[in-house]
Structures are given as C-alpha cells and as structure tokens.
Amino acid sequence: MELSLAIKHIYSSLTDVDFLVQDDGNWPYIKWYNTEVTQPTQAELETAWAEFQPIQQEQTRQTNIRNDIANTLIDFKWGKFKIRKKDFAPIIAQFMDVKEYDVNPVNVLDYYYTPVPFTYQDFLDFKALVSAAQTAILIKNS
Numbered sequence: 001m002e003l004s005l006a007i008k009h010i011y012s013s014l015t016d017v018d019f020l021v022q023d024d025g026n027w028p029y030i031k032w033y034n035t036e037v038t039q040p041t042q043a044e045l046e047t048a049w050a051e052f053q054p055i056q057q058e059q060t061r062q063t064n065i066r067n068d069i070a071n072t073l074i075d076f077k078w079g080k081f082k083i084r085k086k087d088f089a090p091i092i093a094q095f096m097d098v099k100e101y102d103v104n105p106v107n108v109l110d111y112y113y114t115p116v117p118f119t120y121q122d123f124l125d126f127k128a129l130v131s132a133a134q135t136a137i138l139i140k141n142s
Contacts, residue, residue: 003028006045009052011037061141068137073111074129076122080111098123 003021007030008014018034032039040048073080094108098120105117118126 002049003030003045005052005056006049007040009048010040010044065137065141068141069134072133072137074126074133076116076126076129095123095126 004016004019007019007021011018014034014037018032018037019039020031020033021028022031023029030039094106095118097106098118100120102120105119105122107115108118110116
C-alpha cells in the first residue's frame with residue numbers, strides 16, 4: 001500500500017506539507033503535521049487503498065496504451081508512419097485528398113516528412129494496419 005496515495009484519496013485537499021510518509025526500511029510511518037485534520041486509522045487507510053488501487057491501475061493502463069500508441073511505427077510499403085496524436089490527424093487529413101477508386105496517387109508525408117504516393121487501395125491497407133496495431137496494443141494492455 002502506498003500510504004501517501006491512500007491519504008490523498010481520503011483527504012484530497014491535503015498537500016505534502018500536511019503530512020510525511022517515511023520508510024525506515026522496515027515499516028513506513030506517517031508524520032502528521034496538520035492539526036486541523038485527524039490522522040486516518042489503519043482501517044481507513046486500507047479501505048481508501050482498496051478503493052484507490054483499481055483507479056490507479058486503470059490510469060496506469062490508459063497511460064501505457066497512450067505511450068504504446070505514441071511509440072508505434074507502422075511500416076507501410078515506401079514510408080514509415082508513426083501513430084502519435086499530433087502526427088496521426090494530419091496524416092489522416094492528407095488521405096482526404098485520395099479519391100475513392102482513384103488510381104492516381106496522392107503524396108502523403110510520412111514520419112520522416114518524405115512524400116509517399118498513396119492510392120485509395122493503399123489508404124485502405126494502411127487503415128487496416130493501423131487498426132491491427134491499435135488492437136494489438138489494447139490486447140497487450142488489457
């Protein structure tokens with residue numbers, strides 16, 4: 001149990017100035033500096049930790065998913081496309097210029113800002129690769 005997180009879950013208004021959790025190597029203990037708020041009991045801390053731990057695990061899982069997506073490079077034929085929030089939307093916006101069933105390629109800039117010629121079928125193939133990569137990330141982090 002992380003005592004400081006459990007205490008902040010009970011008393012969300014407290015700051016690090018109000019208490020200090022020290023670990024002497026054997027048992028962690030709390031130095032309570034705030035005289036206006038009573039120090040929580042062991043039972044309150046355990047209850048708070050039981051409530052907070054699933055929230056923390058879900059936040060960690062979501063962070064891992066975001067990081068994995070941000071660090072994913074998708075190799076696609078001629079270029080490499082990186083799925084990042086800030087890069088992915090402009091790449092998708094560039095695909096708007098690709099007309100359905102058109103065989104004339106449209107240049108799309110990849111992660112290295114190299115123009116990559118894309119046709120409609122290339123767009124469908126790339127979309128499938130992105131979907132597969134995102135599904136793999138979600139399965140890995142589930």
